[in-house]
Amino acid sequence: MRHNGWVYMLTLVSTALTAPAQAQDDQAAELAKELANPIASLISVPLQYNYDRYGGLNDAASASRLYLQPVIPFSLNTEWNLITRTIAPLVDQHGFLMDSMNESGLGDITSSQFFSPKSPIAGGWIWGAGPIELLPTATSDMLGSEQWGLGPTAVVLKQTGPWTVGMLTSHIWSVAGEEDRDEISATSLQPFMSYTTKTHTTVGAYTESVYDWKAEQWQVPLIVQAGQLFKIGPQILQLAVAGKYWAEAPDNGPEGWGLRVQLTLLFPK
Numbered sequence: 690m691r692h693n694g695w696v697y698m699l700t701l702v703s704t705a706l707t708a709p710a711q712a713q714d715d716q717a718a719e720l721a722k723e724l725a726n727p728i729a730s731l732i733s734v735p736l737q738y739n740y741d742r743y744g745g746l747n748d749a750a751s752a753s754r755l756y757l758q759p760v761i762p763f764s765l766n767t768e769w770n771l772i773t774r775t776i777a778p779l780v781d782q783h784g785f786l787m788d789s790m791n792e793s794g795l796g797d798i799t800s801s802q803f804f805s806p807k808s809p810i811a812g813g814w815i816w817g818a819g820p821i822e823l824l825p826t827a828t829s830d831m832l833g834s835e836q837w838g839l840g841p842t843a844v845v846l847k848q849t850g851p852w853t854v855g856m857l858t859s860h861i862w863s864v865a866g867e868e869d870r871d872e873i874s875a876t877s878l879q880p881f882m883s884y885t886t887k888t889h890t891t892v893g894a895y896t897e898s899v900y901d902w903k904a905e906q907w908q909v910p911l912i913v914q915a916g917q918l919f920k921i922g923p924q925i926l927q928l929a930v931a932g933k934y935w936a937e938a939p940d941n942g943p944e945g946w947g948l949r950v951q952l953t954l955l956f957p958k
Contacts, residue, residue: 720957721889721918724927725853725881727844728772728805728817730762732956739933740948743785745941750784752943754796765804772803772817780832786941794828801842801859818843821859823873825866836866836873846881853883853893874902889918891929901939909937912949925955 723729735758743750756778763771778796785791805817821842827833838861846855857879863872876899883893892915899908916929931949938944 717889717918718885718887720925720955721891721916721927722848722851722853722885724916724918724953724955725883725885725891725893726815726846726848727760727774727855727857728770728803728815730764730770730772730807730958731760732762733760733953734758734956735760735951735953737949737951741933741935741943742945742947743942744944746786747784747941750782750786752783753781755779768807770805770807772805774801774803775799777826790831792829792831794832796827797833798824798826799861800824803842803844812847813849814845814847815855816843816845821861823861830870834866834873835870836863838862838873839864851885853885854881856880871903876900876902891916891927904939906939907937908939908942910934910943910947911936914949916951925957927953927955929953
């Protein structure tokens with residue numbers, strides 16, 4: 690009986706020591722899964738670097754783009770959130786046939802606002818919808834459109850166990866801008882799928898397809914990505930690396946394989 694008592698006490702102590710660690714692991718896995726949701730109620734600041742090489746007349750040209758993409762949620766009431774997503778690109782271009790395209794600076798900023806229910810609807814679906822704006826903030830006319838744009842955006846997704854599957858879409862029309870620049874009418878289709886493991890690793894595949902209705906052409910990069918959640922001191926981060934293959938692009942546009950590296954700073958409530 691005395692021996693059994695000691696075994697029981699050691700079991701209690703072991704459980705008490707491992708329970709907090711297990712709880713932290715579960716929370717981290719849930720946080721990694723939240724990151725797969727574009728409209729999660731979670732403050733995050735992704736820093737996304739992209740490198741692409743060009744073909745055709747621009748053979749050997751390359752572009753590096755660093756996107757600052759803060760996501761900030763606001764609670765409107767007990768039932769609704771407003772999720773704001775902003776994308777500000779810093780661009781560095783080299784080797785283009787037109788020397789005027791070899792520019793570096795800020796590109797056009799896009800900003801989206803999603804009104805989203807706080808709880809999933811019937812069937813576990815999560816959705817959000819709202820406006821998207823294009824702001825002509827480029828520091829060079831070669832790095833931007835010189836057009837103000839406006840349109841709708843929406844996202845729908847479902848998270849089942851470790852899986853996240855969904856679609857993010859938008860359309861932007863020109864509403865004002867320089868008369869000597871082409872007007873914009875572009876549709877973005879971004880289906881995505883990811884799997885989050887218990888070790889806080891997320892592996893996914895998606896595309897960021899854009900159809901230009903004025904030029905009647907597609908831009909289709911296929912992307913496969915793996916990301917890992919970790920901490921440095923009190924700061925929670927995710928580092929993701931992706932391969933990007935250009936299945937379709939405009940003439941003299943990007944081709945072959947590109948690289949994407951993303952570091953995301955997380956600020957959970």
